[in-house]
Amino acid sequence: EVQLVESGGGLVQPGGSLRLSCAASGFTFSSYAMSWVRQAPGKGMDWVSGISGSGGSTFYAGSVKGRFTISRDNAKNTVHLQMSSLRAEDTAVYFCAKDSDEAGKVLSLFDRWGQGILVTVSS
Amino acid sequence: DIVMTQSPDSLTVSLGERATINCKSSQSVLYSSNNKNYLAWYQQKPGQPPKLLIYWASIREYGVPDRFSGSGSGTDFTLTISSLQAEDVAVYYCQQYYTTPETIGQGTFGQGTKLEIK
Numbered sequence: 001e002v003q004l005v006e007s008g009g010g011l012v013q014p015g016g017s018l019r020l021s022c023a024a025s026g027f028t029f030s031s032y033a034m035s036w037v038r039q040a041p042g043k044g045m046d047w048v049s050g051i052s053g054s055g056g057s058t059f060y061a062g063s064v065k066g067r068f069t070i071s072r073d074n075a076k077n078t079v080h081l082q083m084s085s086l087r088a089e090d091t092a093v094y095f096c097a098k099d100s101d102e103a104g105k106v107l108s109l110f111d112r113w114g115q116g117i118l119v120t121v122s123s
Numbered sequence: 124d125i126v127m128t129q130s131p132d133s134l135t136v137s138l139g140e141r142a143t144i145n146c147k148s149s150q151s152v153l154y155s156s157n158n159k160n161y162l163a164w165y166q167q168k169p170g171q172p173p174k175l176l177i178y179w180a181s182i183r184e185y186g187v188p189d190r191f192s193g194s195g196s197g198t199d200f201t202l203t204i205s206s207l208q209a210e211d212v213a214v215y216y217c218q219q220y221y222t223t224p225e226t227i228g229q230g231t232f233g234q235g236t237k238l239e240i241k
Contacts, residue, residue: 035228044216044233045165045216047232049228100178108220108229109161109178111175
């Protein structure tokens with residue numbers, strides 16, 4: 001059974017940093033791209049960042065480019081999102097999502113999601 | 124960015140009746156080289172993550188009941204629940220995953236449609 005478990009969320013002041021992690025199990029992790037998708041309170045979904053199965057290609061939404069960094073450790077089956085220069089508008093539940101493409105490309109068609117973790121940016 | 128617009132924003136349907144949700148994209152998500160529509164539907168119940176229901180506009184994900192169906196092509200798409208069950212109460216999102224080399228990963232979602240029981 002595929003499982004994705006996020007950790008690392010919490011309350012952070014504007015301008016601060018936070019590192020999210022997602023532990024994956026139940027599938028061949030290195031064969032699939034992974035993404036982070038966020039949902040602001042009471043709002044819809046916004047794709048944040050994606051990384052290919054090999055880790056060699058990374059992609060970002062314009063709103064986070066230059067502030068967030070995605071990475072993965074295929075030996076530990078984990079994907080991370082390093083967030084810096086955080087703003088109030090980054091407040092959201094962040095979901096780790098598994099891409100469906102078996103070739104490890106970032107397709108952004110998500111067939112499995114974690115439960116999500118809340119990040120609150122506030123003073 | 125491709126903008127996805129769903130209608131209606133909310134929908135109230137009686138048990139056993141048909142529910143229809145529409146999704147319109149600001150540009151075509153049909154890729155001519157493979158004739159596939161890069162359009163998915165997700166279901167999100169309160170306190171849960173989204174669940175993939177439909178992909179390539181009309182292919183049901185494994186395990187999704189056959190009362191759920193997707194249709195449409197190009198810019199106009201529909202999710203239909205043929206006979207509403209109590210467990211179908213949720214917010215439904217469409218998402219396009221049609222990207223160019225300059226927009227890889229930037230799959231955009233509709234604003235969501237809240238489905239309730241009458």
